[in-house]
Amino acid sequence: MKVIHMKRIKVGNKYKLDGASQFAYTRENKLVRIEPGQIVTKIKDKWSDKIRLRNMYRTEYNGETVEIDIDYSIIDRYFRRRF
Numbered sequence: 001m002k003v004i005h006m007k008r009i010k011v012g013n014k015y016k017l018d019g020a021s022q023f024a025y026t027r028e029n030k031l032v033r034i035e036p037g038q039i040v041t042k043i044k045d046k047w048s049d050k051i052r053l054r055n056m057y058r059t060e061y062n063g064e065t066v067e068i069d070i071d072y073s074i075i076d077r078y079f080r081r082r083f
Contacts, residue, residue, distance in 0.1 A: 009055075009072065013042045015079035022078060024057075024068040032061050032068050039082060043067060 022034045034040065040057040054069040
């Protein structure tokens with residue numbers, strides 16, 4: 001049996017999409033497309049995010065800063081930590 005260890009994700013960590021484009025939802029349930037090479041930053045989850053099991057990140061989309069929900073498994077598979 002193989003044990004898979006996920007990355008430790010902390011507030012302020014930056015990740016770069018190193019794969020195909022991904023889709024994510026904002027807090028207002030708007031669909032956002034994350035392009036390859038785009039950088040997302042982990043932000044502090046609000047109490048309402050924790051209740052809804054959301055993992056919030058901040059990124060640029062159409063010239064605006066948006067807060068989006070990306071699952072930990074997507075971060076682990078398709079993103080690389082940027083220092």
